Amino acid sequence: MAKETVVVVCPGRGTYNAPELGYLARHHAGSPWLAYFDAVRSAAGKPTLTELDGAKKFDAKLHPRGDVAAPLIHACAFLDFLTLDRERFEVVAVTGNSMGWYTALACAGAVSGEHGFAIADAMGVNSQKHAAGGQAVIVMAGEDWRVDPETERAVEAACGRVGVLPSIRLGGMLVVAGPEAALDALNAHLPPLPRPPLRLAGHGPFHTPLMQASADAARGQLPADWFSTPDVPLIDGRGKVWRRFETDAAALWDYTFGHQILEAYDFTAAITVALREFAPDRVVLLGPGETLGGAIGQAIVAQRWLDIDSKSVFSLRQEEDPFLVAMGREAQRRIIAI
Structure with missing residues (x-):
């Protein structure tokens, strides 16, 4: 049986909220990668992801903070990516929204899993370095x-x-x-x-020149030699596709800690290119949460993709056979995960 093709979307800030508390425990307890992430944070004197995810209640002052939310969201999404059923689904491209770009780098193989986490963790801190706004x-x-x-x-x-x-x-x-x-x-x-x-x-004031201090910090601490050519096509926040045999790794590093931080992030363009260039059988939104699903749906409607030209038509298609599979939604997760 031929595999279904999927484009994978990695979520950014604002997707780990009170309903997502315990996401790692529910879906990834016992993961060697989670143990590794915890060890890295513990060695740095930071609360582990297991501790943060296992809190008795969601702390509105703690969990949404950049240095906490970024590594939590990255871990949820990256570990979700590793659970995709590769016997039935072929990943033809990866993209992400805003901070989800760092997760997309790791999922696409442009950086290692270890370096992907280091980038997400560091940028959670660096994202708090900016001019007022x-x-x-x-x-x-x-x-x-x-x-x-x-x-x-x-x-x-x-x-x-x-x-x-x-x-x-x-x-x-x-x-x-x-x-x-x-x-x-x-x-x-x-x-x-x-x-x-x-x-x-x-x-x-993310994705504007007011984030120059964040970009400077990233360039000073996150080496260019961590970057390589992606294993699968990677769609950035301009809609540019970074392909395996065409990618200059130094240019990818420069985009990640330059344009990606200081200029507007066009997630709509990324989804449009994903549909037009790769025509996937499905789009997979990694967890946690599913709040990005509306934006993806709106981009699909704008393109009238698969004759989906309104929210009602999109919803009907989702009920019959979901084109957009959100791993943060339990029923849809069972479609795609092992």
């Missing part, structure tokens, strides 16, 4: 998950007027970033929207 999410898609081009243009014009920058293009949403004063001023300039912008607590 934050992020907000602007929802542009309506109930049908379609985006009115006129609304999109009006939102971008409003951002330009107050000095707010695009941070992440996320399907029918736009994450913006900038100084707090600029974010405060934005609301008065925005067109009518499905809901008011949501400020992201504890998030810095």
Whole structure:
């Protein structure tokens, strides 16, 4: 029987929340990789992932913090990736959203599992080094998950007027970033929207030049010789595909700790390229959580992929035979995992 082809998506910040507490214990207890990650953190005097994941309750001040959330999310996603049933599914490409890029590097084989964790762990700390500023999410898609081009243009014009920058293009949403004063001023300039912008607590001005201190720290501590050519195609935050025999490892390192940190991350473009270039039988969203599923669904609707042109059509397809398989959703996890 021919294998089904899948594109794998690695999640970023904001995906390990109260419902995900215990994710590692539920799905990856006894994993040698988890034991390794714990040993690395213990040797550095940090709480182990098993301890953090095994807390009695979710701590809203602790668990979402960059230096905690990044290694937790990376471990959940990377270990999920290792449980994919390779007898039935062929991974044809890997991508990620924002901090999920570091996990994508490890899943695609562009860095080792050990170095992938070291990068995610270090960048969780480095992500807290930046000029003053934050992020907000602007929802542009309506109930049908379609985006009115006129609304999109009006939102971008409003951002330009107050000095707010695009941070992440996320399907029918736009994450913006900038100084707090600029974010405060934005609301008065925005067109009518499905809901008011949501400020992201504890998030810095990610994917903007205000993150220069984070980029400098990364370049100083994370060596270029950790990087090699990926085993499978790797789609970055511009939609560029890094292929095995075409990749310059030094350029991949430079992108990871340069453009990827300092410029807008276009997750929509990454998903669009994944669909058009690789035409997978399914898209697999690694855990924890499944909040990124909406953005992926909206990108699918925008492309009218497989004749999916609205949220209702997407939902119907998901009920019949999921095109998007979220490993954070138990019923869908059983489709793809060993």
